[in-house]
Amino acid sequence: MELNTIRDAFDRVAKKQKLSCSKTQEVIDQIIQEIEKALEKILSAHDPESELDYKTVLSDIRTTLKDIAPLSQLEGTQKELNIALSKYSKLLEKSFNSDISKAYRNVDFDVHTVNQIIAGHFYRQGLFDMGDCFISEAEEPESAAAMKSPFLEMNQILEAIKSRDLGPALNWAANNSEKLKQHGSDLVLRLHSMQFLEILQKGSTDEALKYARSHLTAFSSNHMAELQKLMGCLLWAGKLDRAPYSALLSPTNWDKLAEELTRQFCNLLGHSYESPLSVTVAAGVQGLPSLLKFMNVMAGKKLEWQSMKQLPVPVELDKEFQFHSIFVCPVSKEQSTEDNPPMLMSCGHVLCKQSIMKMSKNSTKSFKCPYCPSDIDAEQCRQLHF
Secondary structure (H helix, E strand, C coil): CCHHHHHHHHHHHHHHHHHHHHHHHHHHHHHHHHHHHHHHHHHHHHCCCCCCCHHHHHHHHHHHHHHHCHHHHHHHHHHHHHHHHHHHHHHHHHHCCCCHHHHCCCCCCCHHHHHHHHHHHHHHCCCHHHHHHHHHHCCCCHHHHHHHHHHHHHHHHHHHHHCCCCHHHHHHHHHCHHHHHHCCCCHHHHHHHHHHHHHHHCCCHHHHHHHHHHHCHHHCCCCHHHHHHHHHHHHHCCCHHHCCCHHHHCCHHHHHHHHHHHHHHHHHHCCCCCCHHHHHHHHHHHHHHHHHHHHHHCCCCHHHHHHCCCCCCCCCCCHHHCCCCCCECCCCCCECCCCCCEEECCCCCEEEHHHHHHHCCCCCCCEECCCCCCEECHHHCEECCC
16 A cells, blocks of 8 residues: 555645635635725714615625626536546545455454553553543552653653753653663763753853753763853853854754653653554554455455464565564574574574585584585584574
8 A cells, every 4th residue: 555645645635625614714804805895884884974775785795796606616626636536536446445344354362462552552651540531440450540640750850851841851760870871871861961051041140050960960961062062152142042062942842852751751660662562563564464355355364364374475564663683594484483583604604404414404404604605514513592
């Protein structure tokens, strides 16, 4: 399915809709203007010195509106919009299969795990009432609600950051500074740097310098370049927007700071930065077209589809959905499995175990590596773990 084609078609419809709306508003404004002029003429007829005839005014406005021809003016843009809409709807029908149940397989999921993933998604997004309601209706044990507490703290910190209040974030970072350091995160420095700039923007140079001495000097050994820029800002107090380092004041820095805090918060909890539910749905959307095409080919082999242990067709997903290394044997062209793992040969090349067994006659004799002239002893091959 070519999503770019669908996106382009949608953009064309949106453009035609804006043109139609703009033209409609223009015609309406023109009609209102003519009616207001006629009303002024009619009201002026109450003047004793005026001999204006009401019928003349009504006749004039009728003629004017006829000349304006609002329906004729709107007909062209509306026709173009209807054509674009018609083409777009046909493209959607052609590109999307409304019956996606054909790609469904009877898989036994752990209901408790699925419920936790869904509830965790709600809590992660700050939808705490919805998460509580879901857990209650799903009749999950109270222990499932334990995941709410840390995400509640995270969302309180993020809400404070939106209000330019770094206090809660600094307190959390201070309590977890050692763990953050072990993970190689510079979040503590970024938070103190932002707080320093906030103090300086309020015009208090002495207070900003005092804050830097108390909280930033500890980072001088590894982050001297960043600290030099911050100290340079002291010379531009009251006019930071014109400073060489004005980029430090960009609102996007607050968004990046909130993103990094979310990433590190989830990291310390042992959770991924992205919601597992969001990732699953997004990956499913990308893989669904390939599965539907495959099922159209296997229309009469539904039982075979239900019993397959792995997909017989490649399903291409973007890199952000590839979490594990995959090895395909260059000899057998088959993907490695637990029963057929990748094996490192003495020459440094890698083949799957079954290929090595076949080439060595079940380890009874040596064989030549298919990629170099080395003689390989199967017993010296070692399993690789990705």
